[in-house]
Every structure is written in C-alpha cells, then in structure tokens.
Amino acid sequence: MIQISRYLSAISSGLAILAALATGAVLLLTVGLNPARVYYELFSRGMATHLGITETLIKMAPILMVSSGLILAFRAGLWNIGIEGQFLIGAILVGWAAPTLIRVLPHGVALLILGLVGFLGGLLWAVIPAVLKARWGLNEIITTLMMNFVGLNLTTWLVKGPLRDQTVVPPQTPVIPLQGRLPFVPFTRIHIGLVAGIICILAIYIIIKKTTFGFQLRVLGENRKAAIHSNINVSRVTILVLLISGGFAGLAGANDVLGVKGLFQAEWNPGYGFASIPLVCLANFNGLAVIPLSYFFSFLIVGGELMSRAAGVPIFFVQVIEGLMFLYFAGGEYFRKRKAGIHGASILL
Amino acid sequence: MRSDTVVELKGITKAFPGVVANKDIDFELNRGEVHALLGENGAGKTTLMNILSGLLRPDDGEIRIFGKPVSFRSPREAISLGIGMVHQQFLLVPSLSVVENIVLGHKEEGFIPNLRNVEKKIKTLSENYNLEIEPRAKVWQLSAGEKQRVEILKALYREAQVLILDEPTSVLAPQEAEGLINALREMTSEGHLSVVFVSHKLPEVTAVSDRITVLRRGRVVAAMENDNVDYAVLSNVMVGRELQKSVSPRRREKGGILLEVEDLVVPDDRGVPAVDGVSFTLSEGEILGIAGVAGNGQKELGEALIGLRSATRGRVIFCGKEITDITPRQAIEKKIGFIPEEPLTIGLAGGLSVADNLILDTYRSSRFLRKGLLDYNKIEGFSRGIVDTHGIKTPDLGLQVGHLSGGNVQRLILGRELSRDLKLLVANHPTKGLDVGAADFVWEKLISLGEEGVGIILISEDLEEIQTLSNRIAVMYEGELVGVEESGRVDRKKIGLLMMGVGKEE
Numbered sequence: 001m002i003q004i005s006r007y008l009s010a011i012s013s014g015l016a017i018l019a020a021l022a023t024g025a026v027l028l029l030t031v032g033l034n035p036a037r038v039y040y041e042l043f044s045r046g047m048a049t050h051l052g053i054t055e056t057l058i059k060m061a062p063i064l065m066v067s068s069g070l071i072l073a074f075r076a077g078l079w080n081i082g083i084e085g086q087f088l089i090g091a092i093l094v095g096w097a098a099p100t101l102i103r104v105l106p107h108g109v110a111l112l113i114l115g116l117v118g119f120l121g122g123l124l125w126a127v128i129p130a131v132l133k134a135r136w137g138l139n140e141i142i143t144t145l146m147m148n149f150v151g152l153n154l155t156t157w158l159v160k161g162p163l164r165d166q167t168v169v170p171p172q173t174p175v176i177p178l179q180g181r182l183p184f185v186p187f188t189r190i191h192i193g194l195v196a197g198i199i200c201i202l203a204i205y206i207i208i209k210k211t212t213f214g215f216q217l218r219v220l221g222e223n224r225k226a227a228i229h230s231n232i233n234v235s236r237v238t239i240l241v242l243l244i245s246g247g248f249a250g251l252a253g254a255n256d257v258l259g260v261k262g263l264f265q266a267e268w269n270p271g272y273g274f275a276s277i278p279l280v281c282l283a284n285f286n287g288l289a290v291i292p293l294s295y296f297f298s299f300l301i302v303g304g305e306l307m308s309r310a311a312g313v314p315i316f317f318v319q320v321i322e323g324l325m326f327l328y329f330a331g332g333e334y335f336r337k338r339k340a341g342i343h344g345a346s347i348l349l
Numbered sequence: 350m351r352s353d354t355v356v357e358l359k360g361i362t363k364a365f366p367g368v369v370a371n372k373d374i375d376f377e378l379n380r381g382e383v384h385a386l387l388g389e390n391g392a393g394k395t396t397l398m399n400i401l402s403g404l405l406r407p408d409d410g411e412i413r414i415f416g417k418p419v420s421f422r423s424p425r426e427a428i429s430l431g432i433g434m435v436h437q438q439f440l441l442v443p444s445l446s447v448v449e450n451i452v453l454g455h456k457e458e459g460f461i462p463n464l465r466n467v468e469k470k471i472k473t474l475s476e477n478y479n480l481e482i483e484p485r486a487k488v489w490q491l492s493a494g495e496k497q498r499v500e501i502l503k504a505l506y507r508e509a510q511v512l513i514l515d516e517p518t519s520v521l522a523p524q525e526a527e528g529l530i531n532a533l534r535e536m537t538s539e540g541h542l543s544v545v546f547v548s549h550k551l552p553e554v555t556a557v558s559d560r561i562t563v564l565r566r567g568r569v570v571a572a573m574e575n576d577n578v579d580y581a582v583l584s585n586v587m588v589g590r591e592l593q594k595s596v597s598p599r600r601r602e603k604g605g606i607l608l609e610v611e612d613l614v615v616p617d618d619r620g621v622p623a624v625d626g627v628s629f630t631l632s633e634g635e636i637l638g639i640a641g642v643a644g645n646g647q648k649e650l651g652e653a654l655i656g657l658r659s660a661t662r663g664r665v666i667f668c669g670k671e672i673t674d675i676t677p678r679q680a681i682e683k684k685i686g687f688i689p690e691e692p693l694t695i696g697l698a699g700g701l702s703v704a705d706n707l708i709l710d711t712y713r714s715s716r717f718l719r720k721g722l723l724d725y726n727k728i729e730g731f732s733r734g735i736v737d738t739h740g741i742k743t744p745d746l747g748l749q750v751g752h753l754s755g756g757n758v759q760r761l762i763l764g765r766e767l768s769r770d771l772k773l774l775v776a777n778h779p780t781k782g783l784d785v786g787a788a789d790f791v792w793e794k795l796i797s798l799g800e801e802g803v804g805i806i807l808i809s810e811d812l813e814e815i816q817t818l819s820n821r822i823a824v825m826y827e828g829e830l831v832g833v834e835e836s837g838r839v840d841r842k843k844i845g846l847l848m849m850g851v852g853k854e855e
Contacts, residue, residue, distance in 0.1 A: 222698035231678035
C-alpha cells in the first residue's frame, strides 16, 4: 500500500510538471510567441548542451543541501523559513575565513574546515529561533523569517565595512584564488559540491528513516502531545532539528562561495530557500524524490537563462512554470483524495 | 405520526484499500423514529454514516433524502438538506468558544455573526433539549461529555431533521446516557427530528430505538422492529458467533503497598484545581476502580500520575520513592503504563504507521536496533506479534494509524502498553468504543495483569466494568474521591448517585 501511494505520488508530480508546461504554452501563445520554439530552446539548451548540463548540475548542489535541512525540519513539524539568512551568514563567514585558511593549511583540510565554518554559521543563525521555540514556544515561522532580514542587513554591513577587501572598488570579500576553490569531479567541469549535496540528502534520508533521532522527530512532527507522552525530549529535538536545518543552509553558502563565486558580495542573495520550499513539498518531504526534482528545478533556472537570450522570453517565464507546477501538484493531491472518496477532514473507517 | 421515509439508502457499497467497508447496504429512516444501527467495531457502521453525511462518497448505490435522489459532494450539502452528524471523534476547534464552534462555517450568519443572538438561541435550544452547556466556555476546557453536547447543539442549531449519533454514549456516564436516551425519545416524539443511533451496546439500543438494523462485516445481517427483541439472538446475529462468557471478578491476595497518593492537588488547563486533595493507596496486584462522570478530575489525576501534568500540592509515593514531579520519560522507566482516554490526541501519532506507533515508547530498546539504526525487520516482527495477539484489523503494518477504526486504535494502544513490563497501569476508559467481544478481551488482560502483581488504576464511567474488575471502587466527584469501598459491598445504584454528587459523605 505504501508502495502504491509512493508510486501514485511520483505520477502526480510528473503530471503536475506536464500540466504546467502545457499551461505555459497557452500563456506563450497569448503573447504571440511560438511555444514549440521556446520549449525547444529551453530543453535543448538546458538538457542537451554541454554548458546547460554542467551549469544545471552545479546548481543542484546548494539546492540539495538546503533541501536536506528543510526536509529535516518539515518532517519534525518545524517550519524553518530562515534559509536565506542562514545561507548568507554561512557564506560570509566562509568568504571571510577562506583566503587565510587556504593560504596556511593544506587544500583538503582547509576546505573541510571551511565547510564546517559554513555549517556552523548557518547553525548559529538558527540558535535564537530554536531556543525561543523550545523554551517559550514562540512560532518559529515568524522568528526564522525575521532573522532573514537581520541576516541580510548584517552581512551587507559586514561586507561593506569590517570584512571588505580594501583593494577593490565593489564591496566584497577578498577573491579566493582559483586553485583554492572546490576541486572538480574528475573529467568534468562540475565541482565536488554536487557530490557533497547528494551525500547530504542521502544522509538525511537515512537519519529520518533509520535512526532513533529520526524516529523522535517524525513523532514530534505528527503529534507533539504523543511525543511528550512517550519518552521524547521535545525541547532537545526541536533545538537540534532547527540547528542542523540551519547548518545545511550555511553549508550551501560555503558551497557557493568556494565553488561558484569565489567571494562574498554585497546585495547577493540567490534565494535558494524560497525556491526549495515548494520543491521539498513536491517531493512529499522524501529525500530520494528531491534528487530528480532538484535536477529539474536547476534545469529550469539554467535553461531559462539560456533560453531567454535565444528565444526572447524573459527569465521570469520559468518562475511562472514553477508556480504552475506547484499549483497543479496541490490540485493533484486534492483529486487524489477525492478519488479515494474523502471529502472532509479525515477518514473515519 | 406519519411514517413517511426521510432517508433511504439503497445498495450502498464502499471499499477502502484492503477492506470492503460496506457491501450492498439498504437502510431506511422514517420521520420521527429512532433507528439503531448495531454492529461490532469495523462492521461498517461509521462508514455508512459518513456516506449519509456527505463525508465519503459511495462506490455504488443510491441515496434518497425525502424521496429525492441525491449525490453529496461535501458534508455541507448534506447539512443543507438537514442531515447532522455527531462523530465519535469530535470535530471542534479547541481554542474557540462553544458559540463560535456552533456558528463556524454556518453561512446564514453573515460575515460578522451576531454572537449574542446566537448565544441566546443556543441557550433556548439547550434548555429545550436538556443539553446543559456554558456557551462562552472554550472547547478545550470541556469534558468529552460536554463536547458531545456541543456537537448535538451544533446540528440542532443548523436545523437538522436527521441526527446521526455515532457511538454517542461511549463518552457518557450511565445517568447521562440515560438522560440522552430520554432526550432523544422526547426530541423525536414531536416528529420533527429523526435519529440514527449508531452503537454496539445492546441495552441502550433496545432502550432507545424503534427499529434496529444489524451490520456485520459491512453487510446488513438483520433488520427488525424493536419489539420483544431477544438479547441472545441479537448478539449472535451481531457477532456471528456465540458470545464469550463474560469474565468474572476474582478475589486476590493483597500484595505490598505499591502507590500512595497523599492530599494531591492537580490543576486543569485553566489552572483551576481539577483534583482537589485526593488521597488513596494501591497495593500490588490490586485494581482500584475510579468511577465518575467525565470532567470531574479523573483525567487530570491519571495524567499527574504518569507525569503529564504537575501537582501543586501533595505527594505521590511509588515503590517507596517520591515521584510527585516525575516526567513522562521517568514514568516509562519506572514501568508505569498509561492508556489515555483519546489515544489519537495524546498517545498515538496518527500520521505514522502501525509499526511506528507500536514502538513509540520503546524504540530505543536494543531489540529494535542494529548497529544503532532502527531495524524494520525486527520492528515489523514485533508489531506483527502484537497485531495478531490483540486482533488489530489492519491490511498492512505500514498503514497510518489515523486510518484505523476507533476500536482498532484502542486495541493498538492496549497492545503497546501491555507489551512492556509494567508495575503500574493507569487505564483511562480502556474499553471505550469497544464491542462486547473486544471488551471481554481487554478485561481478561487487565485481570491477568493484576494477577501478575501489576497495580491498576481503572478510570471508567462504565459501572459494569468497574464492578467486574475492581477490588476496590472509589467515585470521583468535583475533584474529590468519595466513598472508597471494597467492590463486593457496593451496589450500583449508590455509585451512580455518588457520581452525580448525591449522597456524598461528608
């Protein structure tokens, strides 16, 4: 039965994607564009060119890391909306520490430590919401969301002030030399962040499914009272989950600084948090399902950029597709339940 | 009274993954009658009523309301045709008041409902029908019995002409149940209201109904007028086998003192003392029955003993050690078990599987782990054992517990608690919602636990249960224990009166 429902859920996500593309086609027609040509550009450039494939796979890494943290939190019923802030804090700490550490330490060691620095940075940014939630029950949606604004402004101030590289004009941290960045996966131009991201998501999958900690957080996510009643330390689980969740966002920050940008720049915010929340929902909070979906989301972002130049469609078009996908998915869930004959709140057999 | 048909169900069939809940069911309800739907747990009663109330859609069959064929797309459509259902598990918003819950989703009230008018109307209704309620109280403050009254008032407020009550007496004290039965007879006598009374209790079914339809395994196995019905015949039809002989109370040697409670005061959710200076002792192997109407502090007493609620005064001593400020985790470590009144709100996680729920307290045990990770082969083996010995009907160990029927949920939580090695069991309404066969099974389990030396605090409103199982009986009324007595000497009427606050010994 579980197998069947998982299978159905995959079909449902697939159909949502197709329906979104179809609706997108109608929208394109209404503005006088040829959908066949737009989609041809989108898919051929995003999926069939060397550049498209490479960029897509590179883009997957931070999304996988962020999604790992989101799944952990969401399964525990904790809504960590503070990914953006946690990402930036992790990123700026890495941007600040990287040039020095890479100079004085062996490359591998330095990268491992920097990964840890990023993780701790994100974790640090989740401490306040986690403690407020665990000790006084303050709504984590509000606190994590607010911490985003603080994080954004704090990092902007840091990069324009104390951490600024005085030798260049734009406000940014010193550039990490190319040979100091994340190494490539052999025979490709894709840095090893992708491998790290896949390891993260698999680790989370196993943690949730197989460990006692994962069991505790699943119970907490389903029924807080039942968690208290059985021998689960709810405060401890709440704090740990939110901290680890923030840590993964910070790790994604380290990934982007070390693998993609090579520095931390003022006003930089890639918005992985809000891109990954719908993705994680589409995946039904299942880590394995996130892998193909994150590929597809990355492809949309990368393909959208490449296509916009070739087909003259603004890049925002792919965001429309993403939004539609989510709508159709939600609709699909509704009809799936309806088909089972459930109208109201629950099945009372 | 004209006997025209209000509701007509024809050939209703409904299947869920792994079970056919209803198969080709015919059912009729006439104006002004009480029609009982009788059957064991899982016989398909609730499913059928969920179809009638628009919550589920039948796979096949026809529904006619006042002679007109209908196909409900939502419960709202059923409500608009005058069908109101009171579910076994209440559908109320705990943080809202009684009035707010009653107007919730009621479109006629407009955008800003005039709550004062509504309150007046509710007061009139509650006086007319003898359903006493404080309209401004928040629902989370109410006992189960009071919540049920809110649900009935909600239906009446929406001018329900057909009232469906799903196991309505399972949350009521005997006198309250009697009151409900009288109220139902009265409400229907004027011919405005017709009632479907879903139950598995034979005495109340014969007391309340005009007609009886019996379901077994999703089919109608008998339909009759309620006229000189023979219990033995009826129960045979319902269960489909000879009813087991009910367990008998047993005398036991008293063991040493297991639990001492001294002058305990426990506040309820509002901070008002719900348990008000309670003292008693419990010996090893003793079953202490605590009778009482819901909302007199039994729930809080039970929760204080297992560490879910803290006492503001008094002491609890267990095995010679003070455990007044125990945590739930320590309670589990000290081998104290608990069967909550509403398992799905506190004891179980509805979205997790049967197997996950069965190891909720014991998942750390080495028998479920391999190299520090949960080993689902072992967990499923263990779960399979409990599911089989306790007769939990589930198509699959991976099924979400929220999809099980009420009786099966109760079996599951009992199976889980009994799978641990216990010294003390706090059982809060352990057979609530169970049919005769399943209740017998629970009773036998509790008695054999007592014989093994486990002390049991049995909180219940079912006097037969209390009398059958307990060595001593106490009645709880307004937070105090009144009249603790050896069970042999107690007569049922006196307990009933004590539960209602009459004849309290000062």
